Amino acid sequence: MTEWWSYGLADFLMFSPPVYWRLVQRYNEAWWPGQLLATGAALALPLLLRTGRVAAQRLALLLLAAAWAWVGWAFHWQRYTEIFLGAPWLAALAVVEAVLLAGMAFLQPAPAGHAAHGIAWGLLAAALLYPLLAPLTGHAWSEAEVFGFMTDPTALGTLGAVAALRGWPAWSRVTLAALPMLSLLLGLATRWLIAR
Amino acid sequence: MKRRTLLQWASLAAAGEAGAQAAPLTRAIPSTGERIPLVGLGTWITFNVGSDPPARAQCAEVMRAFFDAGGRLVDSSPMYGSSQDVIGDGLRTLRAQQRVFSADKVWTGGDGAAQLEQSRRRWQVPRFDLMQVHNLLAWERQLPLLQAMKDRGQLRYVGITTSEGRRHREFEEIMRTQRLDFVQFTYNLLDREAEQRLLPLAADRGIAVLVNRTFQEGELLRKLERRKLPPWAAEIECTSWAQFALKFAVSHPAVTCAIPATRRVDHVRENLAVARGPLPDEPMRRRMAAYVSGA
Numbered sequence: 001m002t003e004w005w006s007y008g009l010a011d012f013l014m015f016s017p018p019v020y021w022r023l024v025q026r027y028n029e030a031w032w033p034g035q036l037l038a039t040g041a042a043l044a045l046p047l048l049l050r051t052g053r054v055a056a057q058r059l060a061l062l063l064l065a066a067a068w069a070w071v072g073w074a075f076h077w078q079r080y081t082e083i084f085l086g087a088p089w090l091a092a093l094a095v096v097e098a099v100l101l102a103g104m105a106f107l108q109p110a111p112a113g114h115a116a117h118g119i120a121w122g123l124l125a126a127a128l129l130y131p132l133l134a135p136l137t138g139h140a141w142s143e144a145e146v147f148g149f150m151t152d153p154t155a156l157g158t159l160g161a162v163a164a165l166r167g168w169p170a171w172s173r174v175t176l177a178a179l180p181m182l183s184l185l186l187g188l189a190t191r192w193l194i195a196r
Numbered sequence: 197m198k199r200r201t202l203l204q205w206a207s208l209a210a211a212g213e214a215g216a217q218a219a220p221l222t223r224a225i226p227s228t229g230e231r232i233p234l235v236g237l238g239t240w241i242t243f244n245v246g247s248d249p250p251a252r253a254q255c256a257e258v259m260r261a262f263f264d265a266g267g268r269l270v271d272s273s274p275m276y277g278s279s280q281d282v283i284g285d286g287l288r289t290l291r292a293q294q295r296v297f298s299a300d301k302v303w304t305g306g307d308g309a310a311q312l313e314q315s316r317r318r319w320q321v322p323r324f325d326l327m328q329v330h331n332l333l334a335w336e337r338q339l340p341l342l343q344a345m346k347d348r349g350q351l352r353y354v355g356i357t358t359s360e361g362r363r364h365r366e367f368e369e370i371m372r373t374q375r376l377d378f379v380q381f382t383y384n385l386l387d388r389e390a391e392q393r394l395l396p397l398a399a400d401r402g403i404a405v406l407v408n409r410t411f412q413e414g415e416l417l418r419k420l421e422r423r424k425l426p427p428w429a430a431e432i433e434c435t436s437w438a439q440f441a442l443k444f445a446v447s448h449p450a451v452t453c454a455i456p457a458t459r460r461v462d463h464v465r466e467n468l469a470v471a472r473g474p475l476p477d478e479p480m481r482r483r484m485a486a487y488v489s490g491a
Contacts, residue, residue: 014277015244016459022248082246083277 015083017194024150025142027079031149035131038148041067042128042157046121049164054109057165061105064158067148068098075150090186094151097158097179104176109167123160127153152187155180220266220471223452225353226402227377232297234446234471236269237262237464238408238457244277245459254459256286261461263292265468271380271406271455272319273301273330274311280318293321299378299406299455301330301357308338309345326378328355332363332370339374353377359408361389371397380406383451384416385444385488395450404452410445411438411456426487432480433473438466444484447475 028035041063048060072094080087130153131144147153158180162173222231237259245251259270272279280300287293300315302308312327327342329335335356342354355378358367364381371379371394379398383390387409398405411417420437434440438456445454456467476484 014241014275016241019245019248019251022251023246026248079246083244085275085277 012086013190013193014085019083020190020194021139021143023079023083024145025140027075028142028144028146028149031074035144035146035149038067038070038146039128039131042124042147042153045127045157045161046124046164049120049124049161052166054167057109057168058105060161061101061165064154064161065098065101065105067154067157068094068101070148071151071154072098090151090183093179093183097176100176100179101158104168104172107168107172109165110169111167114166117163120160120163123156123163125160127157127160130156151183155183155187159184220468221475223404225377225404225452227353227404232269232453233267233468234451234453235267235442235467236271236297236299236406236453236455237267238455239270239272239279239283240276240408240457241413242457242459243272243279243282245282246278252282252285255282256289257461258459258464259283259286259292260290261464262468263290263295265465266471267464267468268295269297269299269326269406269453269455271299271408272315273303274315275301275303275330280315284318284320288320296321297325299326299328300324301328302338302342303330303333305334305337308334308341312345323349324351326353326355327351328357328378328380330357332356332358332366335370339370343375353404355379355404355406357381357406357408361387364389364394368393368397371401371403376401376403378404378406378452380408380455382409383407383445383448383454384410384412385441385485386412386416388485391448395448399450405450407445407451407454410442410454416441420488428483431474432476436466438463439470440484442467442470443473443476444481446470447477447481 045060045063048056048063051057072091076087076091076094080090127147131141131146133139134141134144145153147157159177162168162176162180165173220233220235222233224231243255245255262270270283272283274280287296298319298321300312300319302312302315304311312324316324327345329338329342339354339356342351345351346354355376356367356370356374357380358364359380359382361382367379367381370376379394381390381394383395383405384407390407395405397403417437420441425434425437425440429440432443434443442454442456445451458464458467
């Protein structure tokens, strides 16, 4: 295909906004009240990371790995593939992030790491509060995007957790942050397109 | 007698013996003479509703209204997500597999025959009427395959597609050098590049023309709806901007069928109504284009 340059971003949106939100709604309904459990995990992340203990931080990374694996399988692979041909690729990216998080959890951190910057707690709070965007943007609660269920809040939580890690090598943080940042960019583009 | 009135009579005559009220206007496919209604049904975005039962039922209702109004040609592609499955469900529910003029596309650089068979199973039809190479993807490989399948009776017609003005030069070259029954490209009140070369060439080569993006995926209508429909639109029985735009597209003599997409029953009825009333003649078409260009 030599004419990719001639396609606009909107050409890749192959479903209508109501169909997308209906998909999110059906997904949420199918797994309710699992979202409460996932919100509990989002709440646990800052508590674990604040301790600064290696075991607690490892547990936080493993929670994130589970969240990404779930998003990849339950949303992208099981649901989003119905309406978006690129969803299997998104599922694969989510699984890669899950594997990276699980692998990096067992790195040996430096003994004296820096305390987390305020931005880390801000990102973790954003991940926890992300479902509030639904009522604030005129959507039903059943269309809310919850950490551990949808990509954007999971990516925000991951970036916050990575920033809050103490003693983990810089290269590992950059590696763990790359896919969540890419996911957020894709999520932003999708939101922009479906809001048009 | 005014030329427009003459055109009206000609249009009514083409409506066939089933009665001018009931049957939509038709145009002949040049390679066989078979006639198909001027307005078909596209499925890009609108029929990609996944497995949601209410949304699938809604699509089936759109198809029911389409067939009830005399429509026949439904167009899809493996690129349209779940659309093929949704069409298949609708055809089975309505028992319309024999009634539909099935138009789909091959969209792969790999095994076109395997993809076509998968599409056929999704549509739940015995064979496709028309198979097109989507956006010219690997056309050197896929066109010979489609021609061979047509020769074996596994397809009835072969075509190529493009949209939004992409690769028109190459498209034109293929029209000149290959055996084609159909071509599909974008043509509407604002995107009129096809008038320069592709439409005259199709008429000259005896190739049927499907036109896509007659409403620019709604963008054209959103622009037009800021203004009131001109009073003279009543002369060609247009009651909405959608009918205005669609009448313009299908009234080009080289156009065989336009394929607007919708997921609303009232819209599909409104679209099919375009194929019943009078069509604009050339002076009226110029007036329509000039009016919209100044919008």
